[in-house]
Amino acid sequence: MNEDLKSRIQAAAVVGAGGAGFPSYAKLAPGADTLIINASECEPLLETDYMLMRDHMDKILDGARIIMECADIPRALLCLKEHNAHRLSLVEGQKMADGIFVKTLPDVYPIGDEIATIYQATKRLVRPGNLPITKGVIVYNPETLYNVSAGVGEGKPVTEKWLTIGGDVKKTLVLRVPIGMRVRDLFKKCGIIVPEGYAVIDGGPSMGQIINPNIAVVKKNTKGLLILPELIPAVAGKKGDLKTQISRASSMCCQCTRCTDLCPRNLMGYPIYPHKMVRTATKLAEMTPDMILSASLCCSCGVCETAACCQNISPRNVIMEFKSILAKNRLKYVGNEDVEADEFRDSRLIPISRWKSQLGVTKFDREGTLVAPITKVDTVEIGLNWHIGAPSALTVKVGDIVKAGDKIADAAGGLSIPAYASIDGKVTYADAAKVVITAIESV
Numbered sequence: 001m002n003e004d005l006k007s008r009i010q011a012a013a014v015v016g017a018g019g020a021g022f023p024s025y026a027k028l029a030p031g032a033d034t035l036i037i038n039a040s041e042c043e044p045l046l047e048t049d050y051m052l053m054r055d056h057m058d059k060i061l062d063g064a065r066i067i068m069e070c071a072d073i074p075r076a077l078l079c080l081k082e083h084n085a086h087r088l089s090l091v092e093g094q095k096m097a098d099g100i101f102v103k104t105l106p107d108v109y110p111i112g113d114e115i116a117t118i119y120q121a122t123k124r125l126v127r128p129g130n131l132p133i134t135k136g137v138i139v140y141n142p143e144t145l146y147n148v149s150a151g152v153g154e155g156k157p158v159t160e161k162w163l164t165i166g167g168d169v170k171k172t173l174v175l176r177v178p179i180g181m182r183v184r185d186l187f188k189k190c191g192i193i194v195p196e197g198y199a200v201i202d203g204g205p206s207m208g209q210i211i212n213p214n215i216a217v218v219k220k221n222t223k224g225l226l227i228l229p230e231l232i233p234a235v236a237g238k239k240g241d242l243k244t245q246i247s248r249a250s251s252m253c254c255q256c257t258r259c260t261d262l263c264p265r266n267l268m269g270y271p272i273y274p275h276k277m278v279r280t281a282t283k284l285a286e287m288t289p290d291m292i293l294s295a296s297l298c299c300s301c302g303v304c305e306t307a308a309c310c311q312n313i314s315p316r317n318v319i320m321e322f323k324s325i326l327a328k329n330r331l332k333y334v335g336n337e338d339v340e341a342d343e344f345r346d347s348r349l350i351p352i353s354r355w356k357s358q359l360g361v362t363k364f365d366r367e368g369t370l371v372a373p374i375t376k377v378d379t380v381e382i383g384l385n386w387h388i389g390a391p392s393a394l395t396v397k398v399g400d401i402v403k404a405g406d407k408i409a410d411a412a413g414g415l416s417i418p419a420y421a422s423i424d425g426k427v428t429y430a431d432a433a434k435v436v437i438t439a440i441e442s443v
Contacts, residue, residue: 005070012151013417017143018223021387035076036139042112043204045166046224047368051174063145077103108349110301128335159422167226176373178422180380183213201226205234206302232360249313253278259304259315269339272297274304274315289329295322296332389415400427
């Protein structure tokens with residue numbers, strides 16, 4: 001293990017650019033023989049990874065080389081779906097660089113989920129609740145590797161975010177913006193107005209969450225901002241009172257088991273049974289959280305609520321509530337034995353064209369347009385806890401003048417990363433949770 005490279009990745013504040021914000025340096029451990037470059041772009045309507053590969057493949061491959069050198073990994077697989085491979089004129093097995101080869105994956109959902117991508121690319125099944133390294137695999141997405149290249153190769157910490165603005169807009173845009181930029185300011189600069197009866201989703205239409213664009217900001221793991229009608233299935237399932245939805249689910253479930261039959265994690269042999277979860281009382285789960293440990297295995301793909309359920313209820317929302325109970329009790333399922341994929345798995349995965357139709361987003365799926373980066377921003381709000389692990393430790397105070405790339409917080413002890421200013425300006429607010437920087441001319 002090259003500890004110097006690992007420290008430089010941490011110092012550059014690189015985290016997973018599309019997931020939960022896991023610090024990238026902490027994934028590096030001895031024993032990996034395969035690096036997965038997860039360019040599968042799991043969700044429809046998102047064009048970020050495709051655009052990065054189209055225009056910055058050199059930096060992605062350089063980031064992969066750095067990771068391979070750091071952890072002594074002999075091979076890497078650039079994993080992308082067939083339709084994007086075709087758009088980029090890439091073919092199965094094509095050599096991209098020393099030790100780096102193309103792996104094409106089927107156009108099905110939810111390929112792009114880390115566990116599903118590992119299995120599809122290598123036929124290795126990570127034990128339930130275990131990390132990929134236990135099967136000799138480390139996974140990064142293209143933007144994360146782009147940031148590794150910039151951080152290690154150029155000494156530039158992560159201060160910008162690549163994202164897609166899409167949905168019911170005139171053009172699907174892909175662009176780079178300062179981290180912490182207010183969503184309302186971003187939409188204004190792009191000439192986007194959110195109509196009445198529409199919602200803004202941070203992420204993809206399946207797994208993304210509804211946000212308030214008037215108060216939300218762009219985070220390190222903001223993959224996309226989608227403007228979608230509230231009445232389509234992709235949005236309707238995310239609205240409404242969660243407690244009412246959960247109560248309704250438990251009373252209306254007919255126990256047909258379709259949600260379990262189509263559950264992507266269950267189809268990989270994971271012991272998660274959505275139809276049983278729906279029948280489990282929330283109060284009972286709170287009293288005996290051990291009984292719902294398998295809820296932590298859910299990837300929140302939404303297949304159970306959008307494609308499987310004939311009662312128009314949401315097993316996913318029930319499981320999400322159970323996951324929050326487990327998180328409060330610091331519990332999760334960790335399997336000690338290997339599992340086997342269901343013999344019917346391949347025939348039960350959902351073609352991406354059908355999935356878009358079921359979500360109601362087919363007409364919004366279009367090729368993205370790369371536009372110039374946004375650099376002039378009045379104000380940014382940078383969270384010090386936007387990553388898994390200990391929050392960054394504040395090092396600036398109100399009144400300090402900073403430039404983009406200046407450190408504003410150190411890595412704390414244990415699992416943590418530093419934080420950096422994303423614009424030139426003056427610190428106008430600072431506490432243990434966030435730092436607000438305002439451009440001098442706006443103060």
